[in-house]
Amino acid sequence: MIQKILNEFSVNFHFYMKLLAEHIGIIAVSISIAVVVGLWIGILISKKPKLANYIISVVNIVYTIPSIALLGFLISLTGIGNTTAIIALTIYGLLPIVRSTYVGITTIDPSIIEASQAMGSKELQILYKIKLPLAFPVIFSSIRNMVIMTVALAGIASFVGAGGLGVAIYRGITTNNEMLILVGSIIIALLALVLDGILGIFEKLVLSHKLKKIGYKRFTAVIVAVIVGLTTILVTQKSSKDTIEIASKPTSESYILAEIAGELIMNETDLDVNITHGIGGGTANIHPAIEKGEFDIYPEYTGTSWQIVLKKDENYTNDKFETLNKAYEESYGLTWRGLLGFNNTYSLGIRKELADQYNIETFSDLAQFANQFTFGAEYDFFEREDGYKALMDAYKLNFKKVRDMDNGLKYQALFDGKLDVMTVFTTDGQLSDSRIKILRDDKEFYPKYIAGFVIRKDIIKKYPELEEVFKKLENSISEMDMAEMNYRVEIGKESPRDVAISFLKDKGLWRDKDE
Amino acid sequence: MNKIIEYDSITKSYNGKVILEDFSLDIMEGDFLCIVGTSGSGKTTLMKMINGLIVPEKGNIFIGGRNIKDENLISLRRKIGYAIQGNSLFPHMTVFENISYVPKLEGKKEEELSEIVNETMKLVGLPDDIKEKYPSQLSGGQQQRVGIARAYANNPKILLMDEPFGAVDSITRFHLQEDLRSIHEKTKCTIIFITHDIYEAFKMGIHILVMNNGKIEQYGRKEEVFKYPKTDFVKNLIAMAKLS
Ligand SMILES: Nc1ncnc2c1ncn2[C@@H]1O[C@H](COP(=O)(O)OP(=O)(O)O)[C@@H](O)[C@H]1O
Numbered sequence: 001m002i003q004k005i006l007n008e009f010s011v012n013f014h015f016y017m018k019l020l021a022e023h024i025g026i027i028a029v030s031i032s033i034a035v036v037v038g039l040w041i042g043i044l045i046s047k048k049p050k051l052a053n054y055i056i057s058v059v060n061i062v063y064t065i066p067s068i069a070l071l072g073f074l075i076s077l078t079g080i081g082n083t084t085a086i087i088a089l090t091i092y093g094l095l096p097i098v099r100s101t102y103v104g105i106t107t108i109d110p111s112i113i114e115a116s117q118a119m120g121s122k123e124l125q126i127l128y129k130i131k132l133p134l135a136f137p138v139i140f141s142s143i144r145n146m147v148i149m150t151v152a153l154a155g156i157a158s159f160v161g162a163g164g165l166g167v168a169i170y171r172g173i174t175t176n177n178e179m180l181i182l183v184g185s186i187i188i189a190l191l192a193l194v195l196d197g198i199l200g201i202f203e204k205l206v207l208s209h210k211l212k213k214i215g216y217k218r219f220t221a222v223i224v225a226v227i228v229g230l231t232t233i234l235v236t237q238k239s240s241k242d243t244i245e246i247a248s249k250p251t252s253e254s255y256i257l258a259e260i261a262g263e264l265i266m267n268e269t270d271l272d273v274n275i276t277h278g279i280g281g282g283t284a285n286i287h288p289a290i291e292k293g294e295f296d297i298y299p300e301y302t303g304t305s306w307q308i309v310l311k312k313d314e315n316y317t318n319d320k321f322e323t324l325n326k327a328y329e330e331s332y333g334l335t336w337r338g339l340l341g342f343n344n345t346y347s348l349g350i351r352k353e354l355a356d357q358y359n360i361e362t363f364s365d366l367a368q369f370a371n372q373f374t375f376g377a378e379y380d381f382f383e384r385e386d387g388y389k390a391l392m393d394a395y396k397l398n399f400k401k402v403r404d405m406d407n408g409l410k411y412q413a414l415f416d417g418k419l420d421v422m423t424v425f426t427t428d429g430q431l432s433d434s435r436i437k438i439l440r441d442d443k444e445f446y447p448k449y450i451a452g453f454v455i456r457k458d459i460i461k462k463y464p465e466l467e468e469v470f471k472k473l474e475n476s477i478s479e480m481d482m483a484e485m486n487y488r489v490e491i492g493k494e495s496p497r498d499v500a501i502s503f504l505k506d507k508g509l510w511r512d513k514d515e
Numbered sequence: 516m517n518k519i520i521e522y523d524s525i526t527k528s529y530n531g532k533v534i535l536e537d538f539s540l541d542i543m544e545g546d547f548l549c550i551v552g553t554s555g556s557g558k559t560t561l562m563k564m565i566n567g568l569i570v571p572e573k574g575n576i577f578i579g580g581r582n583i584k585d586e587n588l589i590s591l592r593r594k595i596g597y598a599i600q601g602n603s604l605f606p607h608m609t610v611f612e613n614i615s616y617v618p619k620l621e622g623k624k625e626e627e628l629s630e631i632v633n634e635t636m637k638l639v640g641l642p643d644d645i646k647e648k649y650p651s652q653l654s655g656g657q658q659q660r661v662g663i664a665r666a667y668a669n670n671p672k673i674l675l676m677d678e679p680f681g682a683v684d685s686i687t688r689f690h691l692q693e694d695l696r697s698i699h700e701k702t703k704c705t706i707i708f709i710t711h712d713i714y715e716a717f718k719m720g721i722h723i724l725v726m727n728n729g730k731i732e733q734y735g736r737k738e739e740v741f742k743y744p745k746t747d748f749v750k751n752l753i754a755m756a757k758l759s
């Protein structure tokens with residue numbers, strides 16, 4: 001196990017180091033803002049007890065908002081990316097600092113403050129010579145806690161498309177790769193331990209008055225320099241001009257498609273590509289972001305756009321593509337390119353031997369023999385309006401037995417003979433197994449979810465060479481191809497990028513460049 | 516002797532409750548004035564008006580003939596020493612830093628500060644080797660002496676002391692009293708000294724002010740107060756002093 005972890009870490013060392021640097025950058029900015037603003041608010045309300053009660057209650061309420069909810073809410077205001085993550089982390093970081101500054105200052109023996117006042121200190125002198133140093137232990141222990149909290153919380157910031165070690169964890173979750181989750185979490189834990197250690201040493205130095213000898217001014221200068229440095233790294237990282245920003249939804253398939261597009265663009269053109277993987281909420285969040293220009297390209301499914309973006313009630317069928325694309329071009333400044341040819345939709349799978357025995361190819365064929373088969377689907381398929389009952393009615397299906405089954409166990413149950421027929425997604429990784437056969441939805445009961453790429457029109461105009469790239473991708477991936485690539489990522493634990501590159505090579509789309 | 520502090524028809528109340536009403540008093544330069552009286556009679560309130568920590572609703576206070584309303588309170592306070600009961604030393608500062616607090620605010624350089632601290636520590640009878648110690652490492656008596664040294668460090672014209680020896684044992688208090696008297700003789704600084712201990716008042720003071728319920732019971736040289744107590748209240752106090 002440890003061997004595996006070390007191996008994963010050393011193989012992808014640069015990947016993790018980049019994430020670590022981003023993570024540190026994000027938390028450094030958030031923590032600095034939280035400390036400065038938190039101190040300021042805390043100091044302000046320490047002189048106004050009435051206002052303080054009010055503010056502290058508000059602060060306590062905000063603190064109870066679940067982080068996912070806050071992030072989700074912020075996406076609609078500030079979009080996707082590091083900024084949103086920093087705002088959320090700053091809000092959470094602010095609260096303990098405000099409270100501890102207030103408590104730290106107001107619990108100082110008033111006769112000490114009065115003495116400093118009586119001796120002719122100005123307000124500001126009382127603050128930084130008396131109040132802050134005396135409140136230091138209280139404030140600093142809350143800073144210490146807050147830093148640890150922020151390090152951990154930054155791990156979920158990749159939900160809103162921010163960088164940092166959460167990227168590894170989130171990618172691990174969505175592609176079913178425990179190693180990524182494990183290594184990402186371990187680095188976060190180590191980072192928290194190291195920072196806590198450093199802060200602990202600093203606290204000891206201050207409380208034992210040893211830091212005075214080094215000089216607070218020199219010390220502060222060093223801290224400020226480090227933070228400013230990290231901030232500029234973070235800010236400048238993103239601004240190079242000819243970079244195409246690609247986004248992906250939090251699924252293995254989206255990761256692979258985004259990598260295929262990204263790698264092919266870099267292989268064919270002089271453009272650089274930056275991929276932000278696994279945007280939480282998928283279409284609902286990526287669509288507004290690409291409209292605003294935060295991203296240039298992302299892999300999408302026609303049926304999804306039809307329902308979620310255009311909000312149409314009727315099923316999407318392939319003849320509606322013109323309508324869909326026209327709406328995209330006219331309303332959003334976006335266009336569809338590189339329809340890959342495969343359809344990722346619901347379907348039914350049957351054990352191969354049964355299909356051969358009864359010569360079943362389509363859903364209608366299945367209806368003739370259904371009364372001899374056991375049918376399985378995940379629990380919510382039986383609950384949904386367009387689920388079990390609708391399907392049974394549409395094809396007059398009538399199974400011998402019906403079972404609900406956890407999604408992860410379905411395939412094994414079918415291979416073991418406990419199920420004969422079950423619901424599948426047409427690109428499920430395990431469909432590449434030869435023991436199962438997919439049936440054709442001959443009455444088009446399910447909408448078409450044809451995969452393709454949504455691209456900003458101005459990007460195509462600016463970089464016409466992209467046309468050529470996406471033309472090459474048209475009709476290049478079959479459902480089997482996609483299922484196989486998903487299998488390699490989810491079961492084989494290969495990285496989406498490696499799978500993408502080997503796909504491009506197999507299809508003869510990859511040009512070997514000698515540097 | 517010149518007037519150094521003058522209360523002119525002062526009125527002060529807290530939350531509608533009048534504490535001092537139409538109060539007037541002159542304090543002489545170089546005096547050692549002891550204020551005694553029942554607890555809650557307004558002694559502390561009177562004292563804090565001198566350095567503007569408390570502002571009266573009506574009336575004026577003059578220091579050296581100038582109305583403190585027209586003065587810059589910050590620079591006024593730096594010329595008025597302030598020492599109070601218990602431990603109001605800054606716990607996060609060394610003895611050196613505590614004593615040099617005001618001169619440092621005044622922008623004095625490091626060498627000057629050293630000189631000031633050395634002199635002041637000698638004046639109040641503190642050993643040299645505690646300079647780098649923190650208040651919590653000192654005995655109660657030493658802490659009071661550092662408090663006095665801190666009040667003296669910027670060469671004040673006036674020294675305000677509110678029950679400064681209230682919290683130390685009687686032997687230590689005896690030494691502190693002796694030393695404060697000799698400091699006063701050496702520096703000729705005007706000292707206003709609040710105490711609830713009538714014996715201490717007669718031992719230390721040149722003038723005595725006896726307060727009761729915001730009113731002056733008697734104000735005069737201590738010999739005069741001792742021989743000719745004006746009211747029953749003062750008589751009772753003196754009887755108590757004789758007992759102790
Ligand atoms: N900040 C304050 N708010 C309300 N009442 C006060 C305040 N300070 C003092 N007092 C009241 O004013 C009266 C005089 O107080 P003080 O001057 O401290 O008396 P002394 O020092 O003689 O004991 C007391 O009754 C006290 O309770």
Ligand SMILES: [Mg+2]
Nearest residue numbers: 558559560677
């Ligand atoms: Mg008092």
